[in-house]
Amino acid sequence: xxxxxxxxxxxxxxxxxxxxxxxxxxxxxxxxxxxxxxxxxxxxxxxxxxxxxxxxxxxxxxxxxxxxxxxxxxxxxxxxxxxxxxxxxxxxxxxxxxxxxxxxxxxxxxxxxxxxxxxxxxxxxxxxxxxxxxxxxxxxxxxxxxxxxxxxxxxxxxxxxxxxxxxxxxxxxxxxxxxxxxxxxxxxxxxxxxxxxxxxxxxxxxxxxxxxxxxxxxxxxxxxxxxxxxxxxxxxxxxxxxxxxxxxxxxxxxxxxxxxxxxxxxx
Amino acid sequence: xxxxxxxxxxxxxxxxxxxxxxxxxxxxxxxxxxxxxxxxxxxxxxxxxxxxxxxxxxxxxxxxxxxxxxxxxxxxxxxxxxxxxxxxxxxxxxxxxxxxxxxxxxxxxxxxxxxxxxxxxxxxxxxxxxxxxxxxxxxxxxxxxxxxxxxxxxxxxxxxxxxxxxxxxxxxxxxxxxxxxxxxxxxxxxxxxxxxxxxxxxxxxxxxxxxxxxxxxxxxxxxxxxxxxxxxxxxxxxxxxxxxxxxxxxxxxxxxxxxxxxxxxxxxxxxxxxxxxxxxxxx
Numbered sequence: 310x311x312x313x314x315x316x317x318x319x320x321x322x323x324x325x326x327x328x329x330x331x332x333x334x335x336x337x338x339x340x341x342x343x344x345x346x347x348x349x350x351x352x353x354x355x356x357x358x359x360x361x362x363x364x365x366x367x368x369x370x371x372x373x374x375x376x377x378x379x380x381x382x383x384x385x386x387x388x389x390x391x392x393x394x395x396x397x398x399x400x401x402x403x404x405x406x407x408x409x410x411x412x413x414x415x416x417x418x419x420x421x422x423x424x425x426x427x428x429x430x431x432x433x434x435x436x437x438x439x440x441x442x443x444x445x446x447x448x449x450x451x452x453x454x455x456x457x458x459x460x461x462x463x464x465x466x467x468x469x470x471x472x473x474x475x476x477x478x479x480x481x482x483x484x485x486x487x488x489x490x491x492x493x494x495x496x497x498x499x500x501x502x503x504x505x506x507x508x509x510x511x512x513x514x515x516x517x518x519x520x521x522x523x524x525x526x527x528x529x530x531x532x533x534x535x536x537x538x539x540x541x542x543x544x545x546x547x548x549x550x551x552x553x554x555x556x557x558x559x560x561x562x563x564x565x566x567x568x569x570x571x572x573x574x575x576x
Numbered sequence: 577x578x579x580x581x582x583x584x585x586x587x588x589x590x591x592x593x594x595x596x597x598x599x600x601x602x603x604x605x606x607x608x609x610x611x612x613x614x615x616x617x618x619x620x621x622x623x624x625x626x627x628x629x630x631x632x633x634x635x636x637x638x639x640x641x642x643x644x645x646x647x648x649x650x651x652x653x654x655x656x657x658x659x660x661x662x663x664x665x666x667x668x669x670x671x672x673x674x675x676x677x678x679x680x681x682x683x684x685x686x687x688x689x690x691x692x693x694x695x696x697x698x699x700x701x702x703x704x705x706x707x708x709x710x711x712x713x714x715x716x717x718x719x720x721x722x723x724x725x726x727x728x729x730x731x732x733x734x735x736x737x738x739x740x741x742x743x744x745x746x747x748x749x750x751x752x753x754x755x756x757x758x759x760x761x762x763x764x765x766x767x768x769x770x771x772x773x774x775x776x777x778x779x780x781x782x783x784x785x786x787x788x789x790x791x792x793x794x795x796x797x798x799x800x801x802x803x804x805x806x807x808x809x810x811x812x813x814x815x816x817x818x819x820x821x822x823x824x825x826x827x828x829x830x831x832x833x834x835x836x837x838x839x840x841x842x843x844x845x846x847x848x849x850x851x852x853x854x855x856x857x858x859x
Contacts, residue, residue, distance in 0.1 A: 442829075444828040444829050444831060445831070445832065445833030445836070446828060446831040446832065446833055446834075446835045446836035447828065447836060448833060448836065449833040449834060449835070449836030449837045450836035450837055451836075452837075453836070453837035453840070454837075454840075456843070457840070457843040460843040460844070461843065461844075464844070498828070513798060517794055517795060517798070520781060520790060520791070520794040521787065521790065521791050521794070526782045526783075527782075529781060529782040529790075530781070530782040533778050533781035533782055533794065533797065533845070534778055534844040534845045534846075534847075535843075535844060535845070536794065536797070536798050536845075537774060537778060537797055537798040537800075537801030537802075537845040538801070538840055538842065538843060538844065538845055539798075540798030540799070540801050540802050540805075541798075541801050541802060541804070541805040541839055541840040542840060543802070544802040544805045544806055544839065545805060545809070545836070545839045545840065548806065548809070548824070548826060549826065549828060550825070551824055551825025551826065552824075553710075553714070553824065554802065554805075554806050555711075555714070555715065555718070555799060555802045555803060555806060557799065558717070558718040558721045558722065558796075558799060559721070559725070559795040559796060559799065560794070560795045560796070560797075560798045560799060561795075
């Protein structure tokens, strides 16, 4: 990876200070995880247990819905716009018999997996020198955001598996091919930031939409604690791209993925 | 100051257009809330005093049950969850109204604080960084809209509008203002207010009984988190004595690596600083 190094007349002191702040930040981030795990555990003991019981009773009747299998990404092909791909799936639904909170959790996990993939691919491409010179701030952003998206995916998967369904290891099938196609066009840090911004906006919109349809307090809390973080990612990406970082007084649901658009499979 | 004023103006104009679109969505949600509120009043469902008493009883039962079980405390999550129940969880119309009024009070305080800050030469005057000034101006306007949205929601559920500032944090601001010496002091204060607002709304999102109150709050909490994010980045650059890097577009190659992640310190938004429902409610 070709990373710009600061010159000595630029922030000779600040880098140290900022690194110290980052260490504090990482520590705080890690402190949040036990709380989230506890919240998920509460769900599993409550609504999740009830759902597992329900699933068990009617297990042999189930089998409808499309099951997405395997962890591999779909082959690159399809349209050139992620948002248009999102729009074309708005009317679709899985027809799954899973409770809406589980379906939403699976949908969210698949979106988070997609973000992890995109940031991972970006970091790999940058490391291989395929994206030109990458500023250090962009590297730090991508690395940290990827970690946080993995944490989000884990939180949703805990809810999904706690309710008696299979862990979601795939990326959102409706968007994956488009993201791959768009990623193939990325040539520099700016292109990577634009792609990431689109994914962050879709994730934030999906969570905002989900908050209006989720039923359990734990699922709503999970979505509510993640949506602002995706919004923060978007703010920093807007700043990186030279766009005003807080463009709207109210978050929007434009581009949201339908919460029922991922077929989750019973364990 | 390294900012293209014309370009920034265009960006803010675009932002205003997007904001108008978002306002439309919010207005639709509020219209739904009006209908629900009217229905409830017509059918006699809404009795704030009765609702409040029932909510209090339920909260107390929940608290005893949770503490008795000890499971949450053992998991290290007890305080946070009980904080949510204080908000309270599974609220009703009366507590929904209180939460909305408290939210409005936090917004009122934010508006007043940014307004005061903009009178300072290093925030809104000739010596101010252009991006910081634009941020303070735009953010103040956004908080004004948030306050209006929360008050409309409270009124449509049968409550009164809250036009006063949150008393707890008004005192904090009042104590801080005389000590302000430069932009960093203002940014530190703004981070505190924005964090309290964001965390309060995150906590409240799962506590409302009214779906549209939840939706309105959810549409605002992420925006406050974005304010926090930008303020954290600005704070770090000011602390690093690099105000010239607070610019749009930024000099990406000159930004230190840590600047890329300073704005989102947690994978999950916290609620430790969330204000209780009654803090800014109309008495």
